[in-house]
Amino acid sequence: MSTLTGVSAADQTPGPDGRTPLQADRASTGRVGDRLFGGAATVSGVFVIVLVTLIAIFLIVQAVPALMDNSASFFTSRVWAPGGEQPAFGILEFLWTTVTASTIAMLLSVPVGVAVALFLTQYAPSWMRQPAATLVDLLAAVPSIVYGLWGLIAFAPVFKPVQSFIEDKLGWFPLFAPTGISGGTICFIGVVLAIMVLPIVTALSREVFDQTPTAHKEGALALGATQWEMIRTSVLPFGRPGVISASMLALGRALGETIAVTFLVSALADGNPWSWSLFNGGETFASKIANNASEFSNPNKTGAYIAAGLVLFVLTFVVNSIARVVIERRKAFTE
């Protein structure tokens, strides 16, 4: 039927009224080429759904046996001893470290990233915009392992005095209580993660701010708004869904970041006392899994790590779903 020229037999067969009954909407009916190509496209799309479902199923199936054998409470225990006769493991420490470090990263990177994006689109002199934007885009592409190395070797010595200063002055506050750990604290990891996701937030926000309709901006200025008021009333509302999705993408990166965190964390000794301090050590989900990749020989142990990975998956799933809902809502308003 279909030939190399892209003309199929159906094309040459005239319709009942002597013309080829082709309409754009119905252009895909019947022909072998159409069925094959449309089919392939559909199969690919469905394959993606299957893939994500499989990820969830496989992780659950392999986590469940280990969870059944677990003698400790999975969510509230801080013990991690998945091997042996009486496996006991809980994720409290990883959950705390992961969420806290990511929160610090977001608190630092989103305001600064949005400000830099606004600077690049609204304030920077025009000769500066393109080169600076390109630089930020390229930095967003720099692999995280490089940020990890830099944090480990160049940034850690600089951060140390800052940390002891805060511990000195604000140590009475539980979040800043000294713990005796100087390198690889939760706070330090949060700062490095912030620097890592900053170019991502900036690059994506810059793109949406750039698309603000000129009419909106000129309208605001014509009504007498100052530049900042123009930004607040036209650029920021227009860009909000984009900023939210950029932040969520960045949050996803921060939550799941593996290698940079693995380079930086200081693992806690067994049986250490619980501390609310941001200057405590502690592993994240990703670093715990990555640091113990060599232990995967034992299926029971693997199950425990897969269970931890499953929690991380659920965490990012929830974050992405929220972002999606928020963006859809905003869309409904603006369109």
Added chain:
Amino acid sequence: MSTATERRVPDDDAVVDTPPGNRPGREALTEMSNPHRARAIKDVVARVVMWASFALAMIPLVWILATVVLKGVHMLASPTWWTGNQRNINSEDFGGGARHAIEGTLQMVGFTALIAVPIGILTAVYLVEYGRGHLARAISFTVDILSGVPSIVAALFIYAVWVTAFGFSRSGFAASLALVLLMIPVIVRSTEEMLKLVPNELREASYALGVPKWATVVKIVLRTAFSGIVTGVLLGIARVMGETAPLLILAPYTKNFQRDLFNGNFPTLPMMINNDRLDIGLAAAAERMWAAALTLILLVLLLNVIGRVIAHFGAVKK
């Protein structure tokens, strides 16, 4: 600064809007200049904050690039770096090359692209050209979810399937599969954007000439968006090239040349960095680590630059 003050709301405007009966007197107008001054101050503060944020953000980012370049560049100058491998070179020995890791990384991401690109492009074609209703929305949603899956989770999933369930051993191929998971959403999203840019008139003109839909998509839509799609693919490759977590779990490092993706250990640049990081106290290992990091950055940037050049010259004309 002067523009900020000039843009203050002229007092007269406020007067015009007020009904004549309650027109404020002269004193009221002078009082109104207070909020105006507050607005002008806010404007200046905002401007200062933006400049400061930019300066603040640039410090660590430039610092990172400078660190890597300064510490890594002299090793890249030696020809052995580009031709040799690390065989029989202990951590404390200087020298050796990174060709094994460069080749390995390129081979692995090439293989990854071979699987991920067709799936990604076809999915995007479905979403833009075919998909309507629930299925399309479900696919779009799962692509979002997939783009949020952390690389370590993708690696665990492949481990659970490939090693635990099927009983195969770790290999470069297994790591490629994990990278496929990370690459698909990047390709889908960028291709989708590009397909949406193709003007509808082109599709309609093609249908009007009696060209079937599949041929319209292949020969008109995809061809028009071609350069944009290539750019997206290159950026996607650059994105997975530096991923280390899947390699850590699925593809153990070797210092030798190794071209077999399916058996045995596999050399890659991120794993070479990771390997030398373990002996970071040794000057030789540290030097190699920075050189490998610089090489990785250069590869990623090269792909980005090529992608941008293609995008620049092949953009869809409006």
